[in-house]
Amino acid sequence: MSRHSVMTLLCILLLSFLSTLVSAHKITVEASTKECFFEDLHQHDQMTITYQVGEGGHLDIDFWLTDPQGDVLAKQIRQSTGSTSITAEKDGRYEYCFSNQMSTMADKQVSFNVHGIIYIPEEADIVAPVEREIRSLAIGLLAVKDEQEYIVVRERRHRDTAESTNDRVKWWSVLQAVVLFSVVAWQVYYLKSFFEVKRII
Numbered sequence: 571m572s573r574h575s576v577m578t579l580l581c582i583l584l585l586s587f588l589s590t591l592v593s594a595h596k597i598t599v600e601a602s603t604k605e606c607f608f609e610d611l612h613q614h615d616q617m618t619i620t621y622q623v624g625e626g627g628h629l630d631i632d633f634w635l636t637d638p639q640g641d642v643l644a645k646q647i648r649q650s651t652g653s654t655s656i657t658a659e660k661d662g663r664y665e666y667c668f669s670n671q672m673s674t675m676a677d678k679q680v681s682f683n684v685h686g687i688i689y690i691p692e693e694a695d696i697v698a699p700v701e702r703e704i705r706s707l708a709i710g711l712l713a714v715k716d717e718q719e720y721i722v723v724r725e726r727r728h729r730d731t732a733e734s735t736n737d738r739v740k741w742w743s744v745l746q747a748v749v750l751f752s753v754v755a756w757q758v759y760y761l762k763s764f765f766e767v768k769r770i771i
Contacts, residue, residue, distance in 0.1 A: 596624075597668070599631065599678045604669035609684065611658040616687040619666055620716055622651040624723045627676030632669040638662025648672070651720070681723060685712055 599605050609617055623629045630648040635656065637643055643664075644654040658664065670678050 595683075596679065596681045599668050599670040599680055601673045601675050601677055602671055604632075604667050604671055605680075606665055606667040607684075608663045608665045609686070610663050611686075612661050613658055615658045616655065617658070617664065618653065618655040618685040619682060620651075620653040620685075621668065621680055621682035622720060622723050624679045624681055624726060626670075626678035627673050629678075629727070631678050631680055632672065633666070634669075635664065635666040637664055681719060683716060683719070 595607075597605055611617060619635065621631070621633060623631050628648075629650045631650075632645075632647050633649065633652055633654070634645040635643045635654055637658075638660060639662075643656055646652045646654070654666075656664070668678075668680050668682070670676075
C-alpha cells in the first residue's frame, strides 16, 4: 500500500470518527418553554454536553440531564455557560433539557455541543497504533472546536456591548450639546436684557 493511499485512509477515518462523535447545534428557546433532546447510550459510554447562551434576556438558561429512569444526573440553574460530563451506568435513553420557563418575554439563543466516546471492552481493544493516534487527534480537535465556538460567542457578546455603549455615549453627547446651547442662548438673552435702555415716554 502506497504512502499516499495510507494518508487518504487516515483522513477518511479521522473525518468519519469526528462525524460520529460530535454534533453542534444552535437553538432558540422561546420564553416560558423548554427544549429537550436525547442520546441513546450503552453502559460505560461517555457523553459531554457543553452549552452557551448567545442572545436573549440576561443570557441565562436552566439545564438538566436525566438518566433512563428519570433521575437527575446534572442540574444547572440560570447559567450563561456550562459543561456536563457523564459515564453511562446503564443502557437507555439519556435526556437533557434547556429551559427558559423562568422568562416570560425574552427568547434565548443557545449553542451546544454533544461529544461521545463509545466504550470498547478490554478484550475487544485490538487497536492499531494508527487508529489510537487518530482517536487522540480527534479528541484534540474537539477541544479546539469547542474553544473556537466559545470565543466566537464571547466576541459577539462583547461587540454588542461595545456598540450599545457607543450608542449611549453618542446620545449623551448630543443631549449635552443641546443643553449647552440652550444655556448659552438663555445667558445671552438674559445679559442682553441688562443693557437694554428702558425709556418712559
